Amino acid sequence: MRNHFFLAAALALMAIIALGMAGQEVGLGPVIMLFFVLLALGLGRSEQWRRLAFTAWIVAAVAASLFYPAPFRELWGFDLKKLIIPLLMIIMFGMGTAMSVRDFLGVVRMPKGVFVGLLCQFTIMPAVGFGLTKVFAFPPEIAAGLILVGCSPSGLASNVMSFIARANLALSLTLTAIATLLAPIFTPLLMSLLAGQLVPVNAWAMMLDILRIVILPVVAGLAFNHFFYERFPWLARTMPRVSMVGIAVIIAIITAAGRDSLLTIGLTLILATAVHNAAGYFFGYWGSRLFGLDRQSCRTIALEVGLQNSGLASGLALEMGKVATMGLAPAVFGPLMNVTGSSLASWWRGKVGDS
Template identity: 35%
Template structure:
């Protein structure tokens, strides 16, 4: 059984590509992902599962590390919530994206770092402890910064309630993480055993989310995918490049620079998709950038991790 879960974890980028192909061939097969059951939003429930699994891998010590490495954390978090949103806004304007795609792209830029960054950092021989701390801190402060920055960037283009978004992030992100953290604190041995399975479970959930969003928006993606996919690729590589620049200018060592670059480029794209569906229901295409970014960051990230591991010393 462990071998199956390890296989899923190791070849996640291939599985997510397969999910994309299946969702394009059989788009209705994953409609349930974006539906509701007894008033429960399935997409947000799936996101909560991913964040809960993240919580079970965290310990109080991970947050204590923030105070041990204040400079690195400050640089990483500042880059996360300044550079990424500005990249998204700039690309949306340069490519004259419509309102829905602009909203989706902005949300990709304003959400916290994704948990996959920790795995890619490990594979790339970066500083895993720093990556975990950055992901945890950016996630914890996201209920405040994500709605606030989103409001500043697109509040004059479309109406939405930042308070409602704040509440959504608390429900989707903070509560599951806290529950996972408590479980790990009370039952550390049990959570240690879970670590063998959780990355694969998270991978499967992310594949379902991506397949659901792409299936529902098949026509919109096929008619606009060339431009938005190009934008997503540029956004990813700009983030990676600027992450290297920021880390270098901050005087960090090689492992820390790699970590900052990866952390900046890897976003919680699933959360951006969930927020787009929940708070911009009239803009169905707003969920597309998050789904496409999830596919691309995991595919490109796996390749870059190999390159970093083999050739960046």
């Protein structure tokens, strides 16, 4: 069945090329959506490429919201942007259920690795994001969104990729946990410093938003995992799927809201986010090497730095009333980092012997 989906996707791709060459833009949207849906179904049934299925579903959702933005902006008179924060809080709750108190105790067991990882996390990506806004002539709010991605902490994606790469998973879990707890302090502070001249930044309001959107749901999920996990074992299987659907919906809503801006600067923004993402991997790895960490820990920190919590960045952009502009960089960064992160993790997995 897997080969049938790939074959159907190949036929859809040929149809896309034919329609494009013929200038038939009207029928292009449904065929592009069909291509990515078929590709996602095929990838989902492939042991080797299953990790990329989620990204294909994301791209299908993005294509749908670009070609048909109206249903993703408002449904039966309801503004769908109002769903972003509740969905993000559900995702953060799911993140909390995947954590335990032991993750925070890693500071005691691996103090050097945790210090280096946090230092890289809150210096490299903000600095690179700020630098890219000087290289690319983005409008101020879109540039601020790129910086916002860099100022956000890492998320669960880095833990998954560290597991795939056979890196230091304990260090990855600890870094994600501590960086998330530090986000209410460092994210508003860095945004005020680096993006304050681009958009108005209320550091106090942003800190409260992070506490409400991230910290409270994560703590609730952590408590649920600690006290009720044995009574609800199905939750561990369900929450990842719920989170993936939530992320897809959030990205589709943001894409529809910022469709006009994205069509204008889309390719340039993709290039900038790709450089941002790659720089996180590169400087995260070699920065850790300069501190004398082993290769396994360096790979972990590279993934922690390169893979950001783009969902949080999207939520903060919404709270600032600029999701259609500041929210675009997080919406592009999320799917992109899943492709690059899984590719890098798989490559490192094959080189685990030299750690």
